[in-house]
Amino acid sequence: MKGTALFKCLAMAAPLLFCVPAPADETCMSPYIAKIQGQEDYVYVWTLGVEGVGDEQDKLVTIDTNPASDTYGKVVNTLSVGGRNEAHHSGLSDDRKYLWAGGLDTSKIFVFDIHTDPRKPVLHKVITDFVDQTGGLVGPHTFYALPGRMMITALSNNVDHGGRTGLAEYNNAGDYVATHWIPTDADLRGAVKSGQLADGYGYDVRVKADLNIMLTSSFTGWSNYMMDFGAMLKDEAAMQRFGHTMVVWDMHSRKPLKVLDVPGVPLEIRCAWDPDHKYCFTSTALTSKLWLIYEDDGGEWQAKEVADIGDPSTIPLPVDISITADDKGLWVDTFMEGKARYFDISDPHAPKQVYEAQIGSQINMVSQSWDGERVYFSSSLLGNWDKTGDADEQYVKLYHWDGKELTHQWTVDFYAEGLGRSHQMRFGSYALYGKRPPAGETKLAAAVQ
Amino acid sequence: MRRAVPAGLHFFARGVLIAALIVVQAAARTSGELESGRTFDERQSQGPGDVREGYESADYRTRSRSLLERRGVPMDLIRLAETPPLGLPPVPVPADNPLTRTKIALGRKLFFDRRLSINDTLSCAACHIPEQGFTNNELRTPVGVEGRAVLRNSPTLYNIAYQEHLFLDGRELSLENQVWQPLTAHNEMAAPSIGYVIRKIRRMRDYDALFEEAFDGRGPDILTIGQALASYQRMLLAADSPFDQWYFGGDPDAVGDRVKRGFALFSGKARCIVCHRVEADHALFVDHRFHNTGLGYAASVSGKAPETTRIQLAPGVFTEISRAAVDAVTRQRLPNDLGLYRVTESPGDRWKFRTQTLRNIALTAPYMHDGSIDTLREVIDFYDRGGVPNELLSPLIRPLDLTAQEKHDLEALLHALTGSNVPDLVADAFAAPIGDLSAEDPNWAHENTLGY
Numbered sequence: 001m002k003g004t005a006l007f008k009c010l011a012m013a014a015p016l017l018f019c020v021p022a023p024a025d026e027t028c029m030s031p032y033i034a035k036i037q038g039q040e041d042y043v044y045v046w047t048l049g050v051e052g053v054g055d056e057q058d059k060l061v062t063i064d065t066n067p068a069s070d071t072y073g074k075v076v077n078t079l080s081v082g083g084r085n086e087a088h089h090s091g092l093s094d095d096r097k098y099l100w101a102g103g104l105d106t107s108k109i110f111v112f113d114i115h116t117d118p119r120k121p122v123l124h125k126v127i128t129d130f131v132d133q134t135g136g137l138v139g140p141h142t143f144y145a146l147p148g149r150m151m152i153t154a155l156s157n158n159v160d161h162g163g164r165t166g167l168a169e170y171n172n173a174g175d176y177v178a179t180h181w182i183p184t185d186a187d188l189r190g191a192v193k194s195g196q197l198a199d200g201y202g203y204d205v206r207v208k209a210d211l212n213i214m215l216t217s218s219f220t221g222w223s224n225y226m227m228d229f230g231a232m233l234k235d236e237a238a239m240q241r242f243g244h245t246m247v248v249w250d251m252h253s254r255k256p257l258k259v260l261d262v263p264g265v266p267l268e269i270r271c272a273w274d275p276d277h278k279y280c281f282t283s284t285a286l287t288s289k290l291w292l293i294y295e296d297d298g299g300e301w302q303a304k305e306v307a308d309i310g311d312p313s314t315i316p317l318p319v320d321i322s323i324t325a326d327d328k329g330l331w332v333d334t335f336m337e338g339k340a341r342y343f344d345i346s347d348p349h350a351p352k353q354v355y356e357a358q359i360g361s362q363i364n365m366v367s368q369s370w371d372g373e374r375v376y377f378s379s380s381l382l383g384n385w386d387k388t389g390d391a392d393e394q395y396v397k398l399y400h401w402d403g404k405e406l407t408h409q410w411t412v413d414f415y416a417e418g419l420g421r422s423h424q425m426r427f428g429s430y431a432l433y434g435k436r437p438p439a440g441e442t443k444l445a446a447a448v449q
Numbered sequence: 450m451r452r453a454v455p456a457g458l459h460f461f462a463r464g465v466l467i468a469a470l471i472v473v474q475a476a477a478r479t480s481g482e483l484e485s486g487r488t489f490d491e492r493q494s495q496g497p498g499d500v501r502e503g504y505e506s507a508d509y510r511t512r513s514r515s516l517l518e519r520r521g522v523p524m525d526l527i528r529l530a531e532t533p534p535l536g537l538p539p540v541p542v543p544a545d546n547p548l549t550r551t552k553i554a555l556g557r558k559l560f561f562d563r564r565l566s567i568n569d570t571l572s573c574a575a576c577h578i579p580e581q582g583f584t585n586n587e588l589r590t591p592v593g594v595e596g597r598a599v600l601r602n603s604p605t606l607y608n609i610a611y612q613e614h615l616f617l618d619g620r621e622l623s624l625e626n627q628v629w630q631p632l633t634a635h636n637e638m639a640a641p642s643i644g645y646v647i648r649k650i651r652r653m654r655d656y657d658a659l660f661e662e663a664f665d666g667r668g669p670d671i672l673t674i675g676q677a678l679a680s681y682q683r684m685l686l687a688a689d690s691p692f693d694q695w696y697f698g699g700d701p702d703a704v705g706d707r708v709k710r711g712f713a714l715f716s717g718k719a720r721c722i723v724c725h726r727v728e729a730d731h732a733l734f735v736d737h738r739f740h741n742t743g744l745g746y747a748a749s750v751s752g753k754a755p756e757t758t759r760i761q762l763a764p765g766v767f768t769e770i771s772r773a774a775v776d777a778v779t780r781q782r783l784p785n786d787l788g789l790y791r792v793t794e795s796p797g798d799r800w801k802f803r804t805q806t807l808r809n810i811a812l813t814a815p816y817m818h819d820g821s822i823d824t825l826r827e828v829i830d831f832y833d834r835g836g837v838p839n840e841l842l843s844p845l846i847r848p849l850d851l852t853a854q855e856k857h858d859l860e861a862l863l864h865a866l867t868g869s870n871v872p873d874l875v876a877d878a879f880a881a882p883i884g885d886l887s888a889e890d891p892n893w894a895h896e897n898t899l900g901y
C-alpha cells in the first residue's frame with residue numbers, strides 16, 4: 001500500500017527519537033509513546049460492526065473532543081474497514097503517528113495513519129497474515145509500543161482455538177519480527193513456575209521499563225470469547241477454559257522469568273509511573289478482585305489479592321482499569337453493573353474504594369486524560385458478550401472529574417448514529433505533529449454532520 | 450496390532466507371555482513409537498493439550514502442553530482402508546470415488562484449511578479437533594463464524610465412513626455431499642456459496658495442480674472438493690481397541706474382568722447392544738436408526754431454565770448467578786432441536802436422533818446430541834433412569850435398575866473401546882499443514898483478490 005517507504009523510514013528513526021521514556025496520555029499506555037501536552041483534539045474509537053446497524057462492519061470513529069471546536073462532542077469521521085473482525089483493542093506506535101487496531105476473530109490488524117490528517121485517519125496498511133506469520137497465534141489483542149516495535153499479545157491459537165498463545169513482535173513498518181510463547185508446564189522456557197499454574201494463556205502486556213520488567217496476563221481462547229456469553233455461562237466445559245496466570249518477563253531479552261498464580265482471570269495491567277513504585281495492578285474478571293503485582297524487598301516479583309471490587313459473589317465483572325498519573329487513583333469499570341469505581345491506591349497494598357457512579361447499563365473501557373480531569377467511557381465488551389435488549393446501550397461518554405465526583409459532559413449514542421459498538425478509545429492531537437486545526441475545518445465537520 | 454497367542458502353551462506360561470507382550474507394547478506406546486516407527490508422545494492424542502483435569506478443586510495444577518510440541522508424523526492412511534483395524538468391517542467406498550493417496554492427502558489439506566470459511570478463521574478441524582477425538586471436548590456445542598451458535602454437539606469423525614446417515618438428524622447421505630453443508634452454513638464456516646469456495650481454492654497458489662493430479666486433470670469443483678474431503682474423512686478408522694483384541698482377537702487378557710462383566714451387561718441386562726450393535730466379526734456399535742431418548746423432548750417441552758446457575762470462576766471457586774443475569778447476556782436464541790423431524794416433518798419423528806457409535810467414546814466428551822452430559826457415568830445414569838418419559842419415547846428405552854457395580858463395569862467397557870491406532874491418526878493429523886491466510890492468498894486487501 002502507499003506510504004510504506006515513509007513508514008519504514010519512521011520505523012528506523014523511531015528508536016533514536018523515542019529511546020527515553022516519557023509520560024504518556026492517556027495514562028495507561030506505553031512510556032515510549034509521545035505524549036499529548038494539554039487538551040486532546042480527538043478520540044479515536046475502534047468500533048464493532050453490528051448486523052442491522054449502518055454498514056454493519058467495523059470502523060474507526062473519530063469524535064471531536066476539543067471544547068473550542070464547533071463540533072465538540074460530535075462524530076466527525078468514520079472509516080469502515082470491511083468485515084466484523086471482533087474489533088477490540090488498539091494501540092499507538094511509539095511515534096504516535098499510527099494507530100494499530102486488531103480483530104480478535106479474523107486476526108487482522110488495521111494500521112491507521114492518524115498524523116497526516118488527525119481529523120480524518122486513513123487506512124495505511126492491513127496485516128492479514130498475522131496467524132500465518134506468527135506460527136499460529138490467533139486474536140491480536142493489546143498493541144503496546146516499545147522502541148521501534150509493536151508488541152502484540154494474542155489470545156488464542158489456530159489448532160484448538162483455546163487459550164494457549166503467545167506474543168508477537170512487529171517492527172513499526174508492520175513487518176513480523178518474532179513470536180514469544182507464553183510458558184506452559186511442558187515448556188516453561190526458562191521461567192520459574194512459582195505456584196500451581198502455568199496455563200500458557202495471554203491477554204495484556206505492560207512494562208516497568210526502569211526495572212526491565214514486562215508483565216503479561218491471561219484471559220480465554222477464541223471459542224469462549226467468540227461464543228454467546230449466556231451460553232458460555234451455562235457450559236461447564238467452556239467455563240473451565242480461563243486463564244489464571246501472569247508472567248514476569250525480562251523486557252529486553254523477551255525471556256519469561258516467573259509465572260505467577262493470579263486465579264480469576266487477570267485482564268488489564270496498569271503499572272505505576274513513579275520509578276520508586278515497583279508495582280502494577282490488575283483486576284480479575286471472574287472473581288472481581290484487585291491484585292497487586294509487586295517487587296518485594298528481596299527483589300522477587302509477587303502477586304497478591306488486595307481488594308474486592310463490589311460484591312464478587314454477584315460477578316460485577318471488572319473490565320478496564322485506569323491508573324492516574326500520580327499513582328494515587330485507579331478507575332475500575334464493572335461490565336455487568338455498568339459502574340465506574342474509583343479506588344484510592346495511595347497504599348497499593350490496601351486500596352480503598354472512595355467513589356462509584358452508574359455510567360450506563362453496561363460499561364467496558366475507560367480512558368482518562370493525563371491531568372485526570374477528563375474521563376471517557378465506552379460500552380462494548382465483546383460482540384457476543386454485550387447485554388441484550390434495552391440494556392444494550394452503546395456509547396462513548398465524557399465526564400469531568402474534580403477529584404470527588406464525575407460530571408457528565410456529553411454522550412455519543414453509537415446505535416443512534418448507526419455506528420455499532422464502541423470499544424477502545426485512543427486520543428489524537430494536532431500538536432503532536434506541529435500542526436494546528438486548519439481554518440475552516442469546523443465548518444467542514446459541520447457539513448459531515 | 451493383533452497379538453497371536455500360540456495354542457498349547459501352558460496356561461501360566463501363556464499368561465506370562467501375554468503380560469510380557471502387553472508390557473512391551475505399553476512401553477512402546479509410552480515411548481511413542483508409531484506404526485511408522487517414528488516417535489510421538491501418545492498423551493498428545495488423548496485430549497486437549499490444555500489439561501483441565503481436577504479443575505474443580507482449589508488444588509488444581511496445570512499440566513499444559515506446549516503448542517510447539519504439537520508436531521506430527523505422517524502415515525500412509527490408505528493402508529487403513531486396505532486392512533481396517535481389528536473390529537471394523539471393510540470400508541464402504543463409492544464406486545465413483547475410489548481411494549487414492551493423492552486424493553486423501555488433498556482432502557487432509559482441505560480439512561485443516563481455515564481459509565475455506567468466509568473470513569479465513571474456521572476449518573473443518575476447528576470443530577473436529579484431532580486430539581479431542583475429532584470432536585471438541587472443550588464445548589458442549591461448537592461455535593461458528595463470528596461466534597454464531599451451533600445447535601448440536603460436534604460428532605466424532607472416527608469411523609464416519611460407516612455411517613449411513615450423516616448429521617445427527619440424518620439429513621445427508623454421503624460424505625461427498627455432506628461436506629458442503631458446514632462449508633456454506635451461515636452458523637458454521639459461512640462461505641456464501643459453493644462457487645465462492647471453488648473460486649477461492651482456484652486462486653490459492655498452494656493448491657495449484659493438486660486437484661488435477663488427484664482427479665486425472667480435473668480441477669476443484671463441486672464434485673472433486675467433496676470427493677477429496679470425503680476420502681480423508683473415510684480414512685479416520687480407529688479400532689483394534691482392547692475390546693476388539695479380546696472379543697474379536699481372542700486375547701483373553703486384553704481386557705480385565707470389569708470389561709468382560711460390562712460387556713455381559715451391555716449385551717444382557719442393560720440391553721445397550723440393541724442399538725449399539727455388535728456383529729459376529731465386527732462392531733460399529735450403531736444400528737443406523739433414529740431413537741427418541743427423551744433428551745431432546747426435555748429440552749424442547751419440559752425444559753425450563755433453573756432459577757440459578759452454578760458457575761465456576763476459578764479452580765475451587767464457584768458461585769450461583771440468577772437466571773435473569775444469564776438471560777441479560779444471552780444474545781443468540783436457538784430453535785428447539787426436533788431431530789429427525791426436521792428432515793421428515795413426520796410428527797412421529799420428533800426428538801429422534803441417530804444412534805451414535807460407542808467406539809472411542811472415552812475421547813469424545815461431552816456427550817449426547819446436545820453435549821449436555823459431561824461424563825460417561827452420567828450417560829449410564831441417564832439410560833438407567835429410562836431416559837425422559839414422553840409419548841414418543843423409544844420402547845427400547847426403559848429403566849434398567851443397574852447397581853453401582855454394574856454401572857462401574859459398563860463404564861469400564863466403554864473405556865475399553867478406544868482404538869489402539871488413535872495416536873497414529875492424531876500424529877498424522879498434526880503433520881497436516883494448517884491453512885492460514887498468507888499475503889499471497891485471495892483477499893480484498895491483497896493484490897490477489899477474489900476476482901469479483
